[in-house]
Amino acid sequence: DAGVTQTPRHEVAEKGQTIILKCEPVSGHNDLFWYRQTKIQGLELLSYFRSKSLMEDGGAFKDRFKAEMLNSSFSTLKIQPTEPKDSAVYLCASSLTIQDTQYFGPGTRLLVL
Amino acid sequence: GDSVTQTEGLVTVTEGLPVKLNCTYQTTYLTIAFFWYVQYLNEAPQVLLKSSTDNKRTEHQGFHATLHKSSSSFHLQKSSAQLSDSALYYCALSGTGNYKYVFGAGTRLKVIA
Numbered sequence: 001d002a003g004v005t006q007t008p009r010h011e012v013a014e015k016g017q018t019i020i021l022k023c024e025p026v027s028g029h030n031d032l033f034w035y036r037q038t039k040i041q042g043l044e045l046l047s048y049f050r051s052k053s054l055m056e057d058g059g060a061f062k063d064r065f066k067a068e069m070l071n072s073s074f075s076t077l078k079i080q081p082t083e084p085k086d087s088a089v090y091l092c093a094s095s096l097t098i099q100d101t102q103y104f105g106p107g108t109r110l111l112v113l
Numbered sequence: 114g115d116s117v118t119q120t121e122g123l124v125t126v127t128e129g130l131p132v133k134l135n136c137t138y139q140t141t142y143l144t145i146a147f148f149w150y151v152q153y154l155n156e157a158p159q160v161l162l163k164s165s166t167d168n169k170r171t172e173h174q175g176f177h178a179t180l181h182k183s184s185s186s187f188h189l190q191k192s193s194a195q196l197s198d199s200a201l202y203y204c205a206l207s208g209t210g211n212y213k214y215v216f217g218a219g220t221r222l223k224v225i226a
Contacts, residue, residue, distance in 0.1 A: 033214070042203075042216070042217075042218045042219045043158075043203065043216045043219070045214075045216075048212070048214070050212060055212050056212075091157060091158075093158075098207050098208075098209060098212050098213075098214060099144075099145075099146040099165070099207050099209060100146075101148065101160040101163060102148075102150075102158075102160070102214070103159075103160075104157035104158050104159065105157060106156075106157050107157055
């Protein structure tokens, strides 16, 4: 079975640009998560979808971060406009249900100049 | 609200000696699952252990953990650390009813020769 895939693996953006990160969850999984990972803050939840419904929108990340689940097998995370402090690794994960193991994609490393 | 506490940011241990990574939690929900994830350098987090049964020891890859609801703990232990165990370890819990998945801040394990 294919795992979680994320594209692109690396992204360099200028401050103020709009970038879109993509994620394909494990087939058959109902839950999808977007995280931001930095050395200082660790894993921060950005969004959580359950059966394509947005359950958690990450509070403080609402204003410039928007995740969408276009169908059960594809999700995007839009950052608009980007800021240098957004430089981090963005991880997508999926699970069968909320109580099951999360399977993580390889992540997108974003650098905002 | 729900929370997971990993008290040590960095644990350094000599190869061959035992290691223990602490994890305590707070939750108001009865139906909960606990996880340990491991993240090796430049890789995505992956599950190491999972448990939802009180006082039952769970083992995988030489690591073990026992959920103790009486003390709200799910510590990770290994009797003999290996150089290859050097990684970032996350403790996490998930609870039904509130659809929450909470990660701790992470503990970096460094095994030295």
